[in-house]
Amino acid sequence: MATVVDSPNKEANKSALANKKVTIVFVLGGPGSGKGTQCGYIVQHFGYTHLSAGDLLREEMKSGSENGFVIKDMIKEGKIVPSELTIKLLEQAMLENRNDKFLIDGFPRNEENRAAFEAFTGIEPEFVLFFECSEEEMQKRLLSRNQGREDDNIETIKKRFKVFMESSLPVIEHYEAKGKVRKIDAARPILEVFEAVKACFTRGDIKVNQL
Numbered sequence: 001m002a003t004v005v006d007s008p009n010k011e012a013n014k015s016a017l018a019n020k021k022v023t024i025v026f027v028l029g030g031p032g033s034g035k036g037t038q039c040g041y042i043v044q045h046f047g048y049t050h051l052s053a054g055d056l057l058r059e060e061m062k063s064g065s066e067n068g069f070v071i072k073d074m075i076k077e078g079k080i081v082p083s084e085l086t087i088k089l090l091e092q093a094m095l096e097n098r099n100d101k102f103l104i105d106g107f108p109r110n111e112e113n114r115a116a117f118e119a120f121t122g123i124e125p126e127f128v129l130f131f132e133c134s135e136e137e138m139q140k141r142l143l144s145r146n147q148g149r150e151d152d153n154i155e156t157i158k159k160r161f162k163v164f165m166e167s168s169l170p171v172i173e174h175y176e177a178k179g180k181v182r183k184i185d186a187a188r189p190i191l192e193v194f195e196a197v198k199a200c201f202t203r204g205d206i207k208v209n210q211l
């Protein structure tokens, strides 16, 4: 079941993850499509560890690190933070965790994210969950989320939608060509969406993937 490059990797610019057997599912979809919500249910039912790239960036921003200002500006503008930074945060979180199954939520957000992650870790996802939802519905959800996120305002939401269409959809297309995308109608009520999600984790056709 594991997705791994299992030969020892001695190159300096490669991640220690290349030697750790991990299964990864990327969870993608537009802003407000319900990625975080569904990851909560998947964790409870299937024992994965949930890592949200956005949450990791927000924590880094609040930690007072020197990268904080860069992250804050980019999130406010709905832009995508340089891959190196996001990948380091994901790598650290995975290496610190004893679990071997990870849901990576909101990553890869663009082709640069995707290619850099694969080159650095040698890992390809088991499959990719893609939550499809109209902008109208996503906008409604984001404006009533009430979690105090600085990017949940109409100006930034419009920018995030544009970045999603221009930069994130090509990532879905990349994995679609590899037969790895599981599309979910995310416009339905939360528990109905989860029924469809559950089916993706119990299909029994998950294979070992090596780069």
Ligand SMILES: Nc1ncnc2c1ncn2[C@@H]1O[C@H](COP(=O)(O)OP(=O)(O)OP(=O)(O)O)[C@@H](O)[C@H]1O
Binding pocket: 029, 030, 031, 032, 033, 034, 035, 036, 037, 038, 054, 106, 141, 142, 144, 145, 146, 186, 187, 188, 189, 190, 191, 193
């Ligand atoms: N199927 C659903 N129907 C109605 N509301 C939903 C549904 N799924 C999630 N929500 C609500 O929509 C809001 C956004 O959901 P969530 O935070 O899971 O989205 P997300 O895809 O992680 O967004 P982001 O990319 O901005 O982090 C939350 O308030 C959540 O409770």
Ligand SMILES: Nc1ccn([C@H]2C[C@H](O)[C@@H](COP(=O)(O)O)O2)c(=O)n1
Binding pocket: 031, 052, 053, 054, 055, 057, 074, 075, 078, 079, 080, 081, 082, 086, 105, 106, 107, 108, 109, 113, 151, 160
């Ligand atoms: N791979 C990523 C993921 C997230 N970000 C930044 C830009 C997003 O607008 C913001 C919030 O992410 P979310 O919580 O909505 O998944 O975080 C990024 O630059 N790169």
Ligand SMILES: [Mg+2]
Binding pocket: 035, 036, 052, 054, 106
């Ligand atoms: Mg989220």
